Amino acid sequence: MAELLSGSNLERVLAAGKFAVTAELGPPMDCNGEVVREKAKILKGNADAFNITDNQTAVVRMSSIASAFIILQEGLEPVMQMTTRDRNRLAIQADILGACALGCKNCLCIAGDHQSFGGAGRLKGHPGAKNVYDIDTIQLISALKGMRDDGVQQGGDPIDKRPPLFIGCAWTPMGDPIEIRPTRLKKKVDAGADFIQTQGVYDVEAFKEQMKIVVDMGLHERTAILAGIIVPRNFGMLKYMNNFVSGVSVPKELMDRMKAAMKAGGDDKKQKRINQEEEAGKITVELIQQCREIPGIKGVHLQAIEWEKKIPEIVEKAGLLPRPTFD
Amino acid sequence: MIIADQKPVAEIKGFIEGKKKVLIAGCGTCVTVCLAGGETEVKNVASALRIAFKNDGKDVEILEDTVERQCDDEFVEPLLARVKNEGFDAVVTLACGVGCNFLSTRIGPVQVFPGVNTSFLGSNEAQGDYLELCAGCGECILHLTGGICPMARCSKQIMNGPCGGTSDGKCEISQDIDCGWYLIVKRMQELDILGQYDEIQAARDWSKGTHGGPRRLTKETAAMAAEDDAAKES
Incomplete structure (x- = not known):
């Protein structure tokens, strides 16, 4: 096995040629560390690493670094998400050094939703906040790579103990304009992205086409691409994602299936919910299996937003257990 | 203006x-x-x-x-x-x-x-309709972006865009706002210079904008000419 960049569990799974699984863990909107611990206990053993979101949908939550440290204490490996929205290059690098000192080995570089989002309209958020965007995602990847491989801060000052990070970023394969997306992925890989977690995939055929371009460019051999799967909890959520989430389109067939599951519950609200949640599990397992078949895909990134307890069942039914372990 | x-x-x-x-x-x-x-x-x-x-x-x-x-x-x-x-x-x-x-x-x-x-800083698009086109950031990169400015026209001022939030050419924050990077990509395609997009744009030196403190620009030749005129008059 080639020398590891970070020695993170996620990196080791990928280096061993295993199909990787990451899952998302959303921190609470308060300082209750028990919420994070509880989620960690549910998720433990069901993925190789766990993404800790960073003020997701531009809503203030427990910091990704603190939450990452809590799950480390619980024996899980975090992927600390880091948006360029909330911190300038000084804060980002300081936080990265601190996170690495605490034992974090994976970082996901993302732009973050614009602050005008405020919890996708369900929460107030902070739409009047000033965003930072001192550096963008690609520049952040370059900065982290420089810290790790060259031992220099972005400004040029030397680093004695280099942060051993497995550097990741997101990719929206079906974002608009679609023809630029593979090239933009290449820029991320050129900048130093070791792994990629894609935006949620429902339209597997469209994703396949984008992946074919990516494979033709050889990018799948330079980075590990994990297909993003967002567990579609109910019909309303699928409809919302199809209509309002950029780069996500849900095929009519999936919408119809979920709608039928909902309707089969008749007037019984509880039954409607149960039916949809069952269908959500089935759809997710199918999506995982379909994405697994796509050439160039090295794993999946599962997001069950505020529904983490569904993950163990999905991972099990998808035949992804047990997860590999290393000495 | x-x-x-x-x-x-x-x-x-x-x-x-x-x-x-x-x-x-x-x-x-x-x-x-x-x-x-x-x-x-x-x-x-x-x-x-x-x-x-x-x-x-x-x-x-x-x-x-x-x-x-x-x-x-x-x-x-x-x-x-x-x-x-x-x-x-x-x-x-x-x-x-x-x-x-x-x-x-x-x-x-x-x-x-x-x-x-x-x-x-913007344009007169139509009577009573003005559009922001320049951020006055102090270091033009318009030669890299087909003449369309990501500093003024991208909600995240991303230099290596577009982010994942583009939808039908619009920005994730509003259907009324064009995605600056969508416009840039389309313009670069039109000019057949999209190959330039491959190059990663490095982190910016924001000190040339308002982050470097209040700015003053002195054109020395103009200042010297003014001094000469004053001397002649006296």
Whole structure:
């Protein structure tokens, strides 16, 4: 096995040629560390690493670094998400050094939703906040790579103990304009992205086409691409994602299936919910299996937003257990 | 040009409550074109204020004056002289923030109030429709982006865009806002220069923008020429 960049569990799974699984863990909107611990206990053993979101949908939550440290204490490996929205290059690098000192080995570089989002309209958020965007995602990847491989801060000052990070970023394969997306992925890989977690995939055929371009460019051999799967909890959520989430389109067939599951519950609200949640599990397992078949895909990134307890069942039914372990 | 938007008359009235003689000062340049602070707007604001104070039963003298540019001593001097000679106790300027600053540092003990909100650097798209096209960031990168500016037109000022939030050519924050990077990609395709997109743009030096502190630009040759002219005259 080639020398590891970070020695993170996620990196080791990928280096061993295993199909990787990451899952998302959303921190609470308060300082209750028990919420994070509880989620960690549910998720433990069901993925190789766990993404800790960073003020997701531009809503203030427990910091990704603190939450990452809590799950480390619980024996899980975090992927600390880091948006360029909330911190300038000084804060980002300081936080990265601190996170690495605490034992974090994976970082996901993302732009973050614009602050005008405020919890996708369900929460107030902070739409009047000033965003930072001192550096963008690609520049952040370059900065982290420089810290790790060259031992220099972005400004040029030397680093004695280099942060051993497995550097990741997101990719929206079906974002608009679609023809630029593979090239933009290449820029991320050129900048130093070791792994990629894609935006949620429902339209597997469209994703396949984008992946074919990516494979033709050889990018799948330079980075590990994990297909993003967002567990579609109910019909309303699928409809919302199809209509309002950029780069996500849900095929009519999936919408119809979920709608039928909902309707089969008749007037019984509880039954409607149960039916949809069952269908959500089935759809997710199918999506995982379909994405697994796509050439160039090295794993999946599962997001069950505020529904983490569904993950163990999905991972099990998808035949992804047990997860590999290393000495 | 600089785009500004008139403040509500009630807000302006609040600034000058208690004053006896107020000059409403317009500017003949950018704010005239964007219908915020030219001669016509000065007339309208002045007359609205006169009516409002009259309704309150207050005797406030409101006069009007519009100069060619409120950011240049040559045009501002007569205005300053008038304020001094005619005993105004306040000025409301409908020029951009530059005008308000410029007058305030030259006018002596008379307060200058802003009558507009200075908004952005933009274009005249149609009558009454202005679009932000430049962020005044101090270091143009338009040669890299097909002439369309990600600093002014991307909500995240991303230099290596587009982010994942583009949808049907629109920005994730609003269907009314074009995605700057969508426009850039399409423009680069049109020019057949999309190959340039492959290059990663490095982190920016924001010190050339407002993050480096207030900016001043001195053109030495022009300054020297002015000194020569002054010497010849004397």
